[in-house]
Amino acid sequence: NAGVMQNPRHLVRRRGQEARLRCSPMKGHSHVYWYRQLPEEGLKFMVYLQKENIIDESGMPKERFSAEFPKEGPSILRIQQVVRGDSAAYFCASSPPIGTTGQGGYTFGSGTRLTVV
């Protein structure tokens, strides 16, 4: 089991460009979550998705940010027209349904470190 795979590990974008962050969940996991971590800060929830559905996007900025988890392929977090304040580590996590026997926590990917210059 390869775990949660995120790519790229590091991404540099100029202001105004688009950033695309990818996340492939663990095998057997159907739930994907995106978190943002600013330097020296905690993990802030952004969005929770299941296949083809956004379940909770209460942490997503209203503009420029979008997420999807298509039927086939990885989950994508898209940031349009990036600004310097978007520079952060973006972590993806996956889980089976909470309450599944023996499982309850998230497994995190290694993150994508976005730098906007």
Place this chain on the structure above:
Amino acid sequence: GENVEQHPSTLSVQEGDSAVIKCTYSDSASNYFPWYKQELGKRPQLIIDIRSNVGEKKDQRIAVTLNKTAKHFSLHITETQPEDSAVYFCAAIIQGAQKLVFGQGTRLTINP
């Protein structure tokens, strides 16, 4: 929604001593409480968790306690070692929901 408060934000202890990190949560419907360890530049990793039907859980040098009445839970690390130095996050999830809400984190430093 759920809100999780974590204290202290930084903690420094001598190697071999114990470390305790405390968290409180707001929603009494929360029923699952994991703890994550994050080393510098790395992913958060689950180190221990506890469900609301259990008051205490131990795994070698790490233990977690839960007080549902007071809505707080704590991480205890005994016989600390330099490799325990990291940022620790508590979290809570509401029964029936899927979203983990994290505390602000505690930077633990073990002094040799």
